[in-house]
Amino acid sequence: MRISxxxxxxxxxxxxxxxxxxxxxxxxxxxxxxxxxxFYKDAALIANRNFQxxxxxxxxQDAWQDFARQNNLRLEVCVGAAQRRGxxxxxxxxxxxxxxxxxxxxxxxxxxxxxxxxxxxx
Amino acid sequence: MNSILYLxxxxxGNTANETVDMVLVSGVFEQPxxxxxxxEGVYQLLGDGTKNQRKDTASKWSALxxxxxxxxxxxxxxxxxxxxxPRQMPDFVTTASEExxxxxxxxxxxxxxx
Numbered sequence: 001m002r003i004s005x006x007x008x009x010x011x012x013x014x015x016x017x018x019x020x021x022x023x024x025x026x027x028x029x030x031x032x033x034x035x036x037x038x039f040y041k042d043a044a045l046i047a048n049r050n051f052q053x054x055x056x057x058x059x060x061q062d063a064w065q066d067f068a069r070q071n072n073l074r075l076e077v078c079v080g081a082a083q084r085r086g087x088x089x090x091x092x093x094x095x096x097x098x099x100x101x102x103x104x105x106x107x108x109x110x111x112x113x114x115x116x117x118x119x120x121x122x
Numbered sequence: 123m124n125s126i127l128y129l130x131x132x133x134x135g136n137t138a139n140e141t142v143d144m145v146l147v148s149g150v151f152e153q154p155x156x157x158x159x160x161x162e163g164v165y166q167l168l169g170d171g172t173k174n175q176r177k178d179t180a181s182k183w184s185a186l187x188x189x190x191x192x193x194x195x196x197x198x199x200x201x202x203x204x205x206x207x208p209r210q211m212p213d214f215v216t217t218a219s220e221e222x223x224x225x226x227x228x229x230x231x232x233x234x235x236x
Contacts, residue, residue, distance in 0.1 A: 006234060040140065040144070041140050042137070080140070080143065105144060105147040106147060106150075108144065108147070109148050109151040109153060110151070112124060112126050112148070112153065112232050112234075113123055113124050113151065115124070115232070117232075118124075118126075118233075118234065120233075120234050120235055122236075
């Protein structure tokens with residue numbers, strides 16, 4: 001089954017990014033295809049290159065990056081949502097953390113059309 | 123092509139503008155799109171947000187039909203519980219019973235909540 005994730009909750013003040021990661025791992029473990037992971041609204045903050053958490057706390061950004069690397073996955077972040085939150089985008093790939101790709105909302109529409117399941121995390 | 127059902131449940135402001143953008147993009151991609159306003163989301167159809175230094179989402183939503191999105195509903199129970207007269211709703215919105223809402227949830231391929 002082709003499954004896409006829409007993540008909308010903040011990596012700081014909601015549990016959405018963590019829950020989405022747990023779900024994504026389960027998708028892979030169950031041999032489904034993880035087609036797209038799209039970060040929108042406050043979840044776009046996960047691509048911030050200045051993202052920091054205290055050293056004794058779990059870092060959800062690092063965890064997503066590791067997961068993406070291990071599974072050769074693209075993590076898509078909406079350009080509009082990123083820009084309005086100070087996560088600089090455009091041609092400035094260096095501004096977004098490695099593993100995150102700044103894309104347009106059209107990518108989400110494509111994911112919604114091509115997936116068997118779309119799961120939202122708020 | 124997958125059909126998509128958007129549930130608008132948030133107050134105006136917050137991230138309402140981004141929800142509108144998302145729905146409009148589905149329209150641009152000619153994806154069969156349905157929108158249901160419920161809970162606090164019904165307030166997005168009322169009044170002019172610019173009076174409160176917010177973007178006027180009510181007028182943005184009114185653009186949906188021009189994007190070929192005409193299946194637009196507001197949950198009747200949400201209006202009643204907030205004392206809102208259904209006649210205050212704009213013309214492009216149809217009032218939906220809980221049965222209709224259940225039916226929409228059952229038939230959509232994708233459901234996205236704001």
